[in-house]
Amino acid sequence: xxxxxxxxxxxxxxxGASLELRCNYSYGATxxxxxxxxxxxxxxxxxxxxxxxxxxxxxxxxFEAEFKRSQSSFNLRKPSVHWSDAAEYFCAVGSSGSxxxxxxxxxxxxxxxx
Amino acid sequence: xxVVSQHPSRVICKxxxxxxxxxxxxxxxxxxxxxxxxFPKQSLMLMATSNEGSKATYEQGVEKDKFLINHASLxxxxxxxxxxxxxxxxxxxxxxxxxxxxxxxxxxxxxTVL
Numbered sequence: 220x221x222x223x224x225x226x227x228x229x230x231x232x233x234x235g236a237s238l239e240l241r242c243n244y245s246y247g248a249t250x251x252x253x254x255x256x257x258x259x260x261x262x263x264x265x266x267x268x269x270x271x272x273x274x275x276x277x278x279x280x281x282f283e284a285e286f287k288r289s290q291s292s293f294n295l296r297k298p299s300v301h302w303s304d305a306a307e308y309f310c311a312v313g314s315s316g317s318x319x320x321x322x323x324x325x326x327x328x329x330x331x332x333x
Numbered sequence: 334x335x336v337v338s339q340h341p342s343r344v345i346c347k348x349x350x351x352x353x354x355x356x357x358x359x360x361x362x363x364x365x366x367x368x369x370x371x372f373p374k375q376s377l378m379l380m381a382t383s384n385e386g387s388k389a390t391y392e393q394g395v396e397k398d399k400f401l402i403n404h405a406s407l408x409x410x411x412x413x414x415x416x417x418x419x420x421x422x423x424x425x426x427x428x429x430x431x432x433x434x435x436x437x438x439x440x441x442x443x444x445t446v447l
Contacts, residue, residue, distance in 0.1 A: 262440035320382060328374075
């Protein structure tokens with residue numbers, strides 16, 4: 220069965236600092252990987268996804284993620300965090316087959332200090 | 334593009350009543366929609382996969398007679414919580430699978446059962 224681990228429950232960074240959110244997955248085949256962001260009162264917004272090809276993926280809002288098969292990781296990065304980035308971040312892995320069900324990690328809450 | 338709406342955004346009901354939640358893909362057709370439940374400060378747990386024109390597939394532990402899912406068209410899926418009880422209070426989120434096997438999420442429905 221597939222699984223996703225986000226080791227950091229809560230991360231605090233200062234505005235303008237760099238950010239890295241960790242994600243490790245367990246999946247038997249080539250994974251479909253996603254990062255979503257959830258702001259209070261809003262739905263999940265897709266930041267970026269990896270299906271195949273270039274292992275460094277660019278997303279919206281200046282985010283990027285790197286797929287490392289040898290480490291089973293898909294960490295999310297941003298070089299300079301903005302106060303508006305404060306939110307809950309979820310990493311997810313998609314199953315194979317027509318359903319493409321998602322399994323989510325437990326999430327990382329990001330706090331941005333002024 | 335790829336907008337998913339949910340209605341209502343909040344609902345409060347008395348114990349024993351039924352509540353219907355609608356999920357619509359506004360600008361694309363979705364043969365597959367998903368229903369999730371999210372507890373406070375926790376991740377999303379997949380409840381069921383809904384396919385247009387066929388019966389939903391429920392995850393283990395989810396009571397199909399309590400959580401009725403109907404996916405009657407390519408843009409609408411409904412979740413009915415029957416005979417709701419306080420323990421059914423939660424945040425319910427739907428998603429619709431769009432292009433490139435990507436799920437797009439609705440803003441969620443906060444259900445409170447008194």
